[in-house]
Amino acid sequence: MAPTQGPTLLGIDVLWVATILSAVAAFAVLVAIYAATTVRNPMARRVKMLNERREQLKAGIVATPSKRRAKLVQRSDTTDRIRSFLSSLKVLQDEQVKAAQVKLLQAGIRRREWAVGVILGRLVLPILFGGPMLYFVYGTDMFADWSPLKAYGLVAGSFILSYKAPDLYLKNRIQKRTDAIRKGLPDALDLLVICAEAGLTVDAAFGRVAKELGRAYPELGEEFSLTAIELGFLTDRRAAFENMAMRINLDAIRGVVTTMIQTEKYGTPLASALRVLSAEFRNERMMRAEEKAARLPAIMTVPLILFILPVLFIVILGPAACSINDSLMH
Incomplete structure (x- = not known):
């Protein structure tokens, strides 16, 4: 006996679609429960950061010069290894480190030692993302139908974007915070x-x-x-x-x-x-709010033409078109 097929809509099994939607809904409920139970208090993080800064300044007053430097300049083994690795490659410059530290502070990241991580990201990300793209474009037939200019643009764009990714991330955080x-x-x-x-x-x-x-x-x-x-x-x-x-x-x-x-x-x-x-x-x-309000009519022109006017024409002209069709049919 052939298995019975469930109801279909436009050739799609309704029960199969309902099962997938139920699974998605259950997953969304689990994610919502996890987000609600693991919420963190942002005030606790800020209070901890402020206390750390207070302790650093206090140590800079009462400690000896050697301990003062150790307190004021936070270091870690991972940061030291990254710093030594970049120094061996002759790619670590004091100006770059200082500029990265300033960007981290402007982005709200207080760990200045992460500046070497930003410089490491500029070095590693082009290799991780640009290298595979270079292989896929010129080492395989995946983009064989592309013109040489388009293939070169894809490879160059992947290298440039991966190199600029840390700076773009910091710039986005700086802009939102500002x-x-x-x-x-x-x-x-x-x-x-x-x-x-x-x-x-x-x-x-x-x-x-x-x-x-x-x-x-x-x-x-x-x-x-x-x-x-x-x-x-x-x-x-x-x-x-x-x-x-x-x-x-x-x-x-x-x-x-x-x-x-x-x-x-x-x-x-x-x-x-x-x-x-x-x-x-x-x-x-x-004045900035008034400027945004003045730009609103120009911004609303495109969605008005694409989404609102077609629906309006259907609502207005639809009954007349149906009446004309019925008259012609009879």
Whole structure:
């Protein structure tokens, strides 16, 4: 007896499709349960990082010079091996390491020793991805029907993209983090004005603002907390402000840092200067929002033509077309 076949829709077994969809739904439920049960508290990670920075600065004050260097410069066996490997290949330069460290700090990654990992990624990723692509294009018949220019473009593009992948990843993180900090900067300056008018010191004001804005703007709160810690431990307060400007790739932060340094140096009123900066940054944020709103009609033109107008024509002209068809049929 031949096995009975289930119902079909457009030649596809409905029971088979339902089984696959049920399996996908069950897998999605398991993933959701795992994500809900293993959620991590981002505040705990930031508090741990701030405590580590506080301990580093404290060790830099009370420890001997040798221990001070060991505390301030975190090293690991893996990092040392990577560093020695890159040095043996003559591809490790101090300028590259410093530039990678600055990018890591701007991306919110506090482990400066990972800079050698970024340089290693530039060396290894082209071999891992560009090498196999080179073999597939010129060593096999997989792309035999491609023109020589297209084949060369595929190989060259794979090498270039794999080489630029670490920088592109860091650039994306830096951009997202900078946008988040730019969004919360006017509110942070308003709170700084309030703290300054209330008589708080600069480091206490930064700590208070970081505490108040830690949940709404976690990136900005983290930077303000680090600045408050460095203001309390570093002998040169200007270095703390310059470190904040280095960690944030934003012109507005550089303006705030310049204002704070001038206030510390010349004793000018802090509240009035911060109030002017806050109003300026708030107007800039409003103009940016208006610019996005002005671009919206041009952006909506393509989806309007592709998705909305055809449906509108079907709804309007469909009944008339059906009536005309019925009249012609009769």
